Amino acid sequence: MRRHTLLTLGLVVFLLAALAAKSVLVSVPPVRTAEGGFDAERAKARLAFILGDQAPHPVDSLENDRVRERLAAALRQIDLTPVIRDQAVCNDFQKARLVACARVRNVIATLGPPTGKALLLSAHYDSVPVGPGASDDGIGVATLLEVGAILKDKPLHRPVILLFNEGEELGLLGARAFLADPLSRNVDSLLNFEARGVNGPVTMFETSEPNGAAIQVYAASVRRPFASSLSTDVARLIPNDTDVTTFKERGWLTLNSAIVGNETRYHSAGDNLEGLDLRSLQDMGNEALALASNLSEGTPRTQGDRIFFDIGQRLFVQMPLNVGIVCLLALLIAFAAIARARHVIVRGSATTLGMLVAGGASAWLAITIMEFVRTGTFWRAHPELTFMAIYATIIVGSLAVGATAGRRLSTAKVRAAFWFVFLLLGAALALVAPGAIVYFLFPSAIVLLGMVIARSCPPAEATGGICGAMALYLSWGPMLAALEQLFSPGPLWVVAPVAAILVVPVLIEAHGLIGRSGRRAVIVGSSAIAAIGWAIAAAAPAYSQDHQQRFTIEHVTEFPLGRSSWSIVNDGALLPPAYARWGKWRFGKRDFSERRRWLADAPPSSGIEPPQIELLGSERYGNERTIKLRLRANGSERISLIAPEEAHIRSAGVAGFVRPIGSSDSDGKFTIACAGRSCDGMELTIDLLSAEPVRFTLAGARNGLPTSAAGLVAARPRFARPQYVPDQTLAVSHLRL
Numbered sequence: 001m002r003r004h005t006l007l008t009l010g011l012v013v014f015l016l017a018a019l020a021a022k023s024v025l026v027s028v029p030p031v032r033t034a035e036g037g038f039d040a041e042r043a044k045a046r047l048a049f050i051l052g053d054q055a056p057h058p059v060d061s062l063e064n065d066r067v068r069e070r071l072a073a074a075l076r077q078i079d080l081t082p083v084i085r086d087q088a089v090c091n092d093f094q095k096a097r098l099v100a101c102a103r104v105r106n107v108i109a110t111l112g113p114p115t116g117k118a119l120l121l122s123a124h125y126d127s128v129p130v131g132p133g134a135s136d137d138g139i140g141v142a143t144l145l146e147v148g149a150i151l152k153d154k155p156l157h158r159p160v161i162l163l164f165n166e167g168e169e170l171g172l173l174g175a176r177a178f179l180a181d182p183l184s185r186n187v188d189s190l191l192n193f194e195a196r197g198v199n200g201p202v203t204m205f206e207t208s209e210p211n212g213a214a215i216q217v218y219a220a221s222v223r224r225p226f227a228s229s230l231s232t233d234v235a236r237l238i239p240n241d242t243d244v245t246t247f248k249e250r251g252w253l254t255l256n257s258a259i260v261g262n263e264t265r266y267h268s269a270g271d272n273l274e275g276l277d278l279r280s281l282q283d284m285g286n287e288a289l290a291l292a293s294n295l296s297e298g299t300p301r302t303q304g305d306r307i308f309f310d311i312g313q314r315l316f317v318q319m320p321l322n323v324g325i326v327c328l329l330a331l332l333i334a335f336a337a338i339a340r341a342r343h344v345i346v347r348g349s350a351t352t353l354g355m356l357v358a359g360g361a362s363a364w365l366a367i368t369i370m371e372f373v374r375t376g377t378f379w380r381a382h383p384e385l386t387f388m389a390i391y392a393t394i395i396v397g398s399l400a401v402g403a404t405a406g407r408r409l410s411t412a413k414v415r416a417a418f419w420f421v422f423l424l425l426g427a428a429l430a431l432v433a434p435g436a437i438v439y440f441l442f443p444s445a446i447v448l449l450g451m452v453i454a455r456s457c458p459p460a461e462a463t464g465g466i467c468g469a470m471a472l473y474l475s476w477g478p479m480l481a482a483l484e485q486l487f488s489p490g491p492l493w494v495v496a497p498v499a500a501i502l503v504v505p506v507l508i509e510a511h512g513l514i515g516r517s518g519r520r521a522v523i524v525g526s527s528a529i530a531a532i533g534w535a536i537a538a539a540a541p542a543y544s545q546d547h548q549q550r551f552t553i554e555h556v557t558e559f560p561l562g563r564s565s566w567s568i569v570n571d572g573a574l575l576p577p578a579y580a581r582w583g584k585w586r587f588g589k590r591d592f593s594e595r596r597r598w599l600a601d602a603p604p605s606s607g608i609e610p611p612q613i614e615l616l617g618s619e620r621y622g623n624e625r626t627i628k629l630r631l632r633a634n635g636s637e638r639i640s641l642i643a644p645e646e647a648h649i650r651s652a653g654v655a656g657f658v659r660p661i662g663s664s665d666s667d668g669k670f671t672i673a674c675a676g677r678s679c680d681g682m683e684l685t686i687d688l689l690s691a692e693p694v695r696f697t698l699a700g701a702r703n704g705l706p707t708s709a710a711g712l713v714a715a716r717p718r719f720a721r722p723q724y725v726p727d728q729t730l731a732v733s734h735l736r737l
Helices: 002-025 040-051 062-077 138-151 173-179 182-186 212-221 229-237 243-250 278-295 321-341 347-373 383-404 411-430 434-453 459-486 492-509 511-515 519-539 577-582 707-714
Strands: 083-092 098-111 118-124 160-165 187-195 203-207 253-259 306-311 315-320 549-558 563-570 586-590 593-601 612-621 624-632 638-643 649-654 657-660 670-675 683-688 695-703 728-736
Touching: 002 383, 002 459, 002 492, 002 511, 002 519, 040 062, 040 138, 040 278, 062 098, 062 138, 083 173, 083 649, 083 657, 098 138, 098 173, 098 649, 118 138, 118 173, 118 182, 118 243, 118 278, 138 160, 138 187, 138 278, 160 173, 173 182, 173 243, 182 187, 187 243, 187 278, 203 212, 203 229, 212 253, 212 278, 212 306, 212 315, 229 306, 229 434, 243 253, 253 278, 306 321, 306 434, 306 459, 315 321, 315 434, 321 411, 321 434, 347 383, 347 411, 347 492, 347 519, 383 492, 383 511, 383 519, 411 434, 411 459, 411 492, 411 511, 434 459, 459 492, 492 511, 549 707, 577 707, 612 695, 649 670, 670 683
Parallel strands: 098 670, 118 160, 118 187, 187 253, 549 728
Antiparallel strands: 083 098, 098 160, 203 253, 306 315, 549 563, 563 593, 586 593, 612 624, 624 683, 638 670, 638 695, 649 657, 649 683, 695 728
């Protein structure tokens, strides 16, 4: 028994090693420049010229004027003629209650023949106010320039438009402005390039719907594919937007690609040229050039939806969605029949489902306890350590159920029950994310084949079970690695269900070994391994030079009282002890933001004025009103007009870009935002379902802090910096409109 126990614990270690090694399946190739191909060194040099001193350059700022001038110069250097469109524009977020406005200047260059349906290559050149945007979206800008330089010397069969748009970070404004441009009427295909990090392989994460034509192009063009139909479903479901969100209304063939490695540098000062991985730029450039070269020949007309995924970035597997549905149902029926024949429909399914649930629940409980012990994103510097502790905990939970509730079931019975439950989960997931179907087919088919062959060769079933678990690892392992990157800011429990599905079939194949082991010793030993993992994660530093803590300092003054306060927006971690000198801190919310933050009283600062609203007119139509306003910035660089729930905003915007708001999106608070110099004097039109005036909140923000914040800035933790939001001074007031 002792030998079997040691072998089982060795299996636990092997499983953890395999889960740690899954990153081998997701890699970035070294930089190699083929003759006539994409040159990442040259592309990065162009980007360095465009970014200049790497100052943040948000929409409609002096810094972005300078970036735009250098971008135009870079286009002229490769013998392309830039055209600059200047528009005041507003756009609505489809996944948030927000209309954003600004003055934008899109930079456009065209190449190829003057007639024919055009291919659009798009990237945005503005950054957030807190960082230089070398990756977001400098990587897209550099890619477009280098691809343009290569394509202009080729005999193109149709026009290719390079769009460097402004205002994506505020609200996809450049995309909205381009849709009003006459050039957009001739477009039928789109390649968009983005970033949510600074390194890693390029992920193709969004397509047009239906996706048949887009996937045909992708499969024929990309040599190192990294894409799945599940990720495109996730992109549709999560509350994140790119320019493609706006472009989608035209129905163009669309492929949207991005890098997502190391989110801690994203939207911060760390998104600089030093942080941008040259290999990722080469990967994006190779993909962009291949796709653009293919699409420059014309747009395919393939119909229908396809499901797809890659294996090790080497093999791209795809099939029609309808075929996938039929295969899933056939496999489900087959395994249901096998499970019934082995009398495990109820007990066996309950056992395997219990293993999955216990593994995930154990991980969730451990994460919750750890978050109570260590506040903030304690895993930020070394997320791999925390993820390994999570996986070790999943093994404990799954092993405990399998070794107890499943001890009287044979391996063959538990195996049949697991794959039946696995396919049931696939069918349930397909209802909301049909692209997931492809992940459930091949491992199940391998196991079923082994069961069929076992009728004449009994060992084939065990072989099929092991091969099915291996196929599951090869297909689901990269998905787990992608989830680790995508949810590195949290919540961490998201990885648990996927990891449990990878772990349980391996434990099932070792069910006989586990049954011959000492159950208590196995559970205690695996628990000790998990405890060691959590101890290492707990002892590791939370932050590092390359993975810094989110930490923004704000000075907020409320008018007309003139009452001021400090606001620290971080990851919820406790503030440095030195901050106690500046007051009694509490953790709460502001009335203009749903994000919880640290708050304390602050001394007032002179020279701060809130923005103002000049009411130009108000017309009533039954229970609805249309109001026209003029903004007065009074020094604010960003202005937010926040409507209460009872306003029920129906539309908002500037002349030519008054955006309609669906009735479902008009429930709850609604924000109308403006950024840049042109906010001062901008005139807005707002329709609301409220016959009587309602109380709006008006917030103005400017970069930087008053001198009284010097001590707070100096006492900021060593490895901490603003992310997403800069250190800023806010002036807040209320008015009835």
